[in-house]
Amino acid sequence: MIDLLTAPFVEFAFMRRALAGCVALSVGAAPVGVFLTLRRMSLMSEAMSHAILPGAAVGFLWAGLSLPAMTLGGLVAGLAVAMLSGLVARSTVLREDASLAAFYLISLAGGVLLISARGSSIDLLHILFGTVLALDDDALVLLGGISTVTLIGLAVAYRPLVMECVDPLFLRSVGRASGPVHYAFLALVVLNLVGGFAALGTLLAVGLMLLPAITARFWAVDLSGLLPASVVLALMASVAGLLVSYYASLPTGPAIVLAAGALYLASMLLGPRGGLVWRLIPARHLEA
Template identity: 75%
Template sequence: MLDLLVGPFAEFGFMRRALAGCVALSVSAPPIGLFLTLRRMSLMGDAISHAILPGAAAGFLVSGLSLPAMTLGGLAAGLTVALLAGLVSRTTLLKEDASLAAFYLVSLAGGVLLVSLRGSNVDLLHILFGSVLALDDAALFLLGSISTVSLAWLAVMYRALVLDSVDPLFLRLVSRTSSVTHLSFLAVVVLNLVGGFQALGTLLAVGLMLLPAITARFWARSINGLLPISVGVALFSSYAGLLVSYYGGLPSGPTIILAAGTLYIISLLVGPKGGLLWRKRG
């Protein structure tokens, strides 16, 4: 039994690298996703993840499947769309979610078009859905660096971020850090989505950020409880998804997200903090 659970990771280096990359993502992305849900910005994460595509596609056109080029392109595109959406919402009657939806649709279509100009269907699938089993040392270094920067930022900005998520008006009244907190938060969201893009592709990168965060809401109420639970859900989903994909011959990225989705459904049913079965008993 033990061999079934650890054998693939002990025997194959690509499985160990995939697990290491997923661990790095699982430590940093779910806490960011948790604050997205607290700020009612869950769909914003999905929109930004798609907004990364044209930048990654531009990097692909210039250098092929080059990690630095696609990373820098995706980071530039994600930050540009996030800032433009904020600017549009502040200078017009359009709300931020609507402006993000518009930019997201344009970005997704433009990115697919750019990849199609030079690449094949295989290249397009690689960019859209990722290839977690193909992570190399450079990609692991990138994911580890993103995780480290994100956790350091959370440690520094934690109190301001909690206030901005729970009572943004109060933060504006007592501190001048409200704008800095919001803009730096958007930057960290983009950074984690760029990291997730390397492993899970632009379409699934947001899954490991939001699903564990949403699942945790059925098991805890305080932020101090939600944070470790969301990370734990992401870690277990990554491990279980890789294991199931190995034995079942399934694509790893979608299987990881489906594992997280399965934990969400279970939590929706039996979670003690608002799960359906507990609500019926009450």
């Protein structure tokens, strides 16, 4: 049994690289997903994952399947969409979610059009769904750097982020940190989506960010438990997805996200914090 779990990683360097990339992505993206869910911004991350596509497409058209060019393009496009949607929301009658939806739909359509016009269907699939089994040294350095920056950023902004999750109006009333913290957090979201794009592609990058964070709610009740639980669940999904894709010859990115989805469904049934099975068990009368 142990050999089945360890043999692919012992025998093949590409599996070790894929595992290292997923570990880096899990450590950085999953905590960001926890704050997204607490701030009721889960669907925003889905929109942002599509918003980076035109920048990645421009990088692809400029330098081919070059990770630095596509990463830089995706980062610029994601930050631009985030800032523009916030500016439109503050300058017009539109709310931020509506302006973000408009910008991300334009970005997604433009990115697909750019890639389709100059590339092949293989190139489009590569960008949309990623190639986690083909991560090289540059990709691993990128993912490790993004994870490090994310953890440092969350540590620095931890208190205002928590305050904004609990009472954003109070944070705005006691100082001017609300705006800078909000935009810094959006930058971390975009940064992790760009990292996820390198491994899982544009359409699946958000899966490893949100699913473990949502699942953690069934295992912990506060941030001191939610943050480590989300990381552990993301790591479990990564390992399970890599093994399933190896033995069943399935696409790796979707296998990882589906493994995270399976953990969510199992936790929804069996999780000690509000799982359906536990809710069916009657509580003892006057139990403390």
